[in-house]
Amino acid sequence: MEIKKIVLRKMKMEFKVPFEVSFARMTDKHFIAVEVHSRDHVGYGDCSAFEHPYYNEETTTTAWHIMQDFLIPLLFKQEGIARPEEVHSLFAHIRRNNMAKAALDCAIWDLYAKEQGISVAKALGGTKDKIETGVSIGIQGSPDDLVRVVAKHREEGYRRVKVKIKPGKDIEYLRAIRREFGDVMLMADANSAYTLKDIDLFKAMDDLDLIMIEQPLSNDDIVDHAKLQAVLKTRICLDESIHSVDDARHAIELGSARTINIKVARVGGLTAARNIHNLCQEHGIPVWCGGMLDTGIARAHNIAVSSLPNYKFPGDVPASDRYWKVDLTTPAVVIDKEAMIRVPETPGIGFEPIPELLEKYTYEKKEFLR
Structure with a gap:
């Protein structure tokens, strides 16, 4: 896989009803949607870090920083990626920040599966x-x-x-x-x-x-x-x-x-x-x-x-x-x-983002070109 472009989107969606756990009551979800583009396909990932560091140390702000300043540059330094497992090894020397890593890792699994014509599950x-x-x-x-x-x-x-x-x-x-x-x-x-x-x-x-x-x-x-x-x-x-x-x-x-x-x-x-x-x-x-x-x-x-x-x-x-x-x-x-x-059998994750909704819920967007 040769990565041509990566897009990060800060997004916000409101829950149907508030959700309360032992440490917080949440009425909406902030997250980062990730697109990894090759010449012919797009892989999608989701950074699940919350707006506040209540579940773990990561937030949408810190995850954006880690992806923008460390993880994406590492990906762009590679000539190409043969298998998605390589991403885990590539990111290994970056300490923790697992939710930032996961967003890109998952997007690349989706991209790989689409290029191979198989489901991510397979x-x-x-x-x-x-x-x-x-x-x-x-x-x-x-x-x-x-x-x-x-x-x-x-x-x-x-x-x-x-x-x-x-x-x-x-x-x-x-x-x-x-x-x-x-x-x-x-x-x-x-x-x-x-x-x-x-x-x-x-x-x-x-x-x-x-x-x-x-x-x-x-x-x-x-x-x-x-x-x-x-x-x-x-x-x-x-x-x-x-x-x-x-x-x-x-x-x-x-x-x-x-x-x-x-x-x-x-x-x-x-x-x-x-x-x-x-x-x-x-x-x-x-x-x-x-x-x-x-x-x-x-x-x-x-x-x-x-x-x-x-x-x-x-x-x-x-x-x-x-x-x-x-x-x-x-x-x-x-x-x-x-x-x-x-479990979907179609190539990739088997579900596609709806373009109008991606735009509707995005409040910050940045593109990174190789």
Whole structure:
């Protein structure tokens, strides 16, 4: 592949309804859409960093800087790129900034697949033609409010429900769901809101038949998570703690978790996500695909990577209308009656940005020519 041009777009879209997690309440999403142009094709990526550094250290501002001043110049220094895996190695000496890296990495995977005439899922080695998805629900005002929201999503077809929790809005909320929907696949996501002082709370959750508790402790911890996992029947899932294959290896060796949420953006792109998937598969640790309140471009990459065989749990890869009145891409992502999404077989990610919407939601744009 010979890259001719790269385009960055700062964009903003409003959520259908506000989304609340343990550290913030969000009414809109700022993100950066990336276009990587060759002579005949365009690959698309999405930098999922938020406007504020609440999830991790990156923001849309810092990611733009890293792409503009470091990553794009590195790409333009190359004579050509034979395989998209080369991008991961090329960026390796740039410390962290994984969401900036992921945006370009994913765009180049899309470009490569289009030039080869195959889907990104096939290029990655995916084996599934459908993936099961779940729904992620933000913190609600009361247990009754949460039950009503869960009921709505159950009617839409979702079978796996992830509920955001924080101190004071946790076990009673989960109990309310279990009482009302005894068979639902239920998990809790704490987004690092607790400490080992809350161990009795988590032991009490063992009675709720949760499929997992996601990132209960500090965002950079694997040691205390190992102590907690050792006394729980419920599996712990690590999210924010895992940024690389080495992080995953350390967590596996310590027994810090029994599953890992692989977010493509958090780990630096599709190559890194596949590497972590392969490591976990070798050690019998199932993985699943997390999301970042994604628009259609990022969702498309998540669908592709979820086709790999060790993605065992339904992911945070919902239908297009979950967060947006109108999503950026076409065709719309829809779920069937079994909460499954079809993995595209068309070249690239299988979804194309709608040009008018790209322009409508762009508030800053810059082109970089080779």
